[in-house]
Amino acid sequence: MKFNWEYFFQTLPYVASKLNITLSLTIISAIFSLIIGMVFALISYYKVVGLSQLLKVWVSFIRGTPVATQLFFFYYGLANLSSWILNMSPTVAVAVIMSLNMGAFVSETIRGSLISVDEGQREAAMSLGMSGWQMTSRIVIPQAIRVALPPLFNDLINLFKMSSLAFLVGVRDVMGAAKIEGANTFQFFECYACVMLIYWVITLILTAFQKVLEKRCDSIYA
Amino acid sequence: MVEVTGLSKTFGKDTEVLKDINLKIKKNEVVAILGPSGTGKSTLLRCLNYLCEPTTGTVRVGNVTVDAAHHTRQEVRNLRRQSAMVFQGYNLFKNKTAKENVMEALVTVQKKPKAEAEQIALKLLEKVGMLERKDFYPAKMSGGQQQRVGIARALAVNPDVLLFDEPTSALDPELVGEVLNTIKQLAEEDTTMILVTHEIRFARNVATRIIFMDGGQIVVDGTPEEVIDHPENPRLRQFLNFVTK
Numbered sequence: 001m002k003f004n005w006e007y008f009f010q011t012l013p014y015v016a017s018k019l020n021i022t023l024s025l026t027i028i029s030a031i032f033s034l035i036i037g038m039v040f041a042l043i044s045y046y047k048v049v050g051l052s053q054l055l056k057v058w059v060s061f062i063r064g065t066p067v068a069t070q071l072f073f074f075y076y077g078l079a080n081l082s083s084w085i086l087n088m089s090p091t092v093a094v095a096v097i098m099s100l101n102m103g104a105f106v107s108e109t110i111r112g113s114l115i116s117v118d119e120g121q122r123e124a125a126m127s128l129g130m131s132g133w134q135m136t137s138r139i140v141i142p143q144a145i146r147v148a149l150p151p152l153f154n155d156l157i158n159l160f161k162m163s164s165l166a167f168l169v170g171v172r173d174v175m176g177a178a179k180i181e182g183a184n185t186f187q188f189f190e191c192y193a194c195v196m197l198i199y200w201v202i203t204l205i206l207t208a209f210q211k212v213l214e215k216r217c218d219s220i221y222a
Numbered sequence: 223m224v225e226v227t228g229l230s231k232t233f234g235k236d237t238e239v240l241k242d243i244n245l246k247i248k249k250n251e252v253v254a255i256l257g258p259s260g261t262g263k264s265t266l267l268r269c270l271n272y273l274c275e276p277t278t279g280t281v282r283v284g285n286v287t288v289d290a291a292h293h294t295r296q297e298v299r300n301l302r303r304q305s306a307m308v309f310q311g312y313n314l315f316k317n318k319t320a321k322e323n324v325m326e327a328l329v330t331v332q333k334k335p336k337a338e339a340e341q342i343a344l345k346l347l348e349k350v351g352m353l354e355r356k357d358f359y360p361a362k363m364s365g366g367q368q369q370r371v372g373i374a375r376a377l378a379v380n381p382d383v384l385l386f387d388e389p390t391s392a393l394d395p396e397l398v399g400e401v402l403n404t405i406k407q408l409a410e411e412d413t414t415m416i417l418v419t420h421e422i423r424f425a426r427n428v429a430t431r432i433i434f435m436d437g438g439q440i441v442v443d444g445t446p447e448e449v450i451d452h453p454e455n456p457r458l459r460q461f462l463n464f465v466t467k
Binding site: 138 | 271300305307312314316327359361385
C-alpha cells in the first residue's frame with residue numbers, strides 16, 4: 001500500500017470545500033454555548049437557590065458522558081419522544097448538542113474567571129455603597145473577561161474539532177465528505193489525511209491567534 | 223456621629239466574637255482600637271459598614287441607623303455611604319488606574335459628572351502625594367502607594383467617618399511611614415476616624431481616644447495618656463508590655 005499523493009492533492013480541495021459547513025457549525029455553536037455558558041455561570045455565581053444545584057448536576061452529567069453518545073441519545077433516542085427532534089435536520093441536531101455540551105464547559109470557565117476576582121475588591125466596592133450590579137459590571141466582569149478569554153479560545157478550538165462528529169448523523173462536513181469519498185474509492189488513507197491536514201492547519205491558525213490574545217490579556221491593566 | 227448599641231456577632235453556632243458592644247463616637251474624634259489578635263477589632267469595624275453582618279444590635283453612622291434584627295438592602299447601602307473604609311490589603315480596583323479608582327464611587331454612587339469627579343480625584347491624589355501616578359494601574363504601584371490611593375478613594379466620597387482596618391499591616395516596614403504620615407495629616411485636619419492598628423506608638427501620637435479590646439469586649443476606653451501612659455487594667459498592661467518589647 002502506497003500513499004497516493006496525486007489523489008491526495010486531487011481530493012484535498014473537495015474535502016476542504018466542506019469547511020463552510022464545519023466552520024458554520026463551529027461558529028453557531030460557539031455563539032450559543034457562550035450564551036448558555038454566561039447564563040449558567042451567572043446562576044452559579046449568584047448561587048440562585050435550586051437552579052444552581054440543578055446546574056451542578058447538569059454540568060457533571062455533560063462532562064461525564066461522551067459527546068458522541070449525547071448526540072446519538074438526543075438524535076435517535078429522544079427523537080422517540082419528540083416529533084420536533086424527529087423532524088430536525090442532522091446539522092441542527094449537531095449544533096444543538098455541540099452548544100449544550102460546550103455550554104457546560106464554557107460556564108465553568110466563566111464561573112472560574114468571575115471567582116478569580118478577589119473578595120477584597122468586592123468588599124471595597126460594597127463599602128463605597130456601590131450596588132451589586134455596578135460592582136459586577138464595572139469591577140468584576142472587566143477583570144473576569146481578561147482571565148476567561150484565553151481558556152475560552154481553547155474551548156473554541158475544541159468545539160471546532162468536535163464538529164467532526166457531525167458525520168455520525170450523516171452531515172457532509174469535512175469529515176463526512178472524506179468518509180463518503182473514501183467509501184467510493186477505497187482510498188481512506190488519503191481521504192482522512194486530507195481531513196487531518198485541514199483540521200491541523202485551521203487549529204494552527206487559531207492557536208496563533210490565541211497566543212496574541214493571551215499576550216494582550218496579560219498586558220492589560222498593568 | 224457613630225453609635226453602636228448592644229452589638230454582638232456570633233460566627234457559626236457558638237463562636238461569639240463580639241459581646242454586647244456599646245460605643246459612641248463623636249465628630250472629629252480619632253479613635254484607635256487596640257488589642258490582641260482575634261479579639262474582634264476588625265469584626266467590630268466591619269460591622270460598622272455591614273461588610274460583616276452583626277447578629278444583634280444597632281449601628282448608626284451619621285443619620286442612618288440599621289438594626290440587625292430587621293434591615294433592608296437599601297438601608298445597608300445607605301449606611302455604607304456614610305462611611306468609607308481603608309483595607310489592610312488595599313483592595314484597589316485592579317482594572318482601574320489610580321485616578322479611576324478614586325473617581326469610581328463619585329460617578330457610580332454619587333452620580334457626579336465625570337469632569338467634576340476627575341477634579342476631585344486629582345485634588346485628593348495630590349493630597350496623598352500620588353498625583354504623578356494618577357494613570358498607573360495598581361499592578362504598577364508599591365504597597366504604600368496603593369494604600370495612599372486607597373485612602374484617597376475613601377476620602378472621595380466625603381464620608382462622615384473613615385474606617386481603617388489595619389492599614390499598614392501588609393506593608394513592608396520601609397513603606398509604613400508614608401502611609402502613617404498620610405493618616406496623621408488627616409487626623410490633624412480633624413477627620414473623624416476609627417483605626418484598627420497594631421502601631422501603638424502611632425496610636426499614641428495620633429488618636430484622641432483609645433479603645434482596648436479583649437475577648438470580644440471593650441475593656442478600656444480612654445485618652446491616649448490614660449490608656450498608653452498609665453494603664454491600670456492588668457490585661458491592658460500585659461498587652462502593652464508584650465507589644466512594646
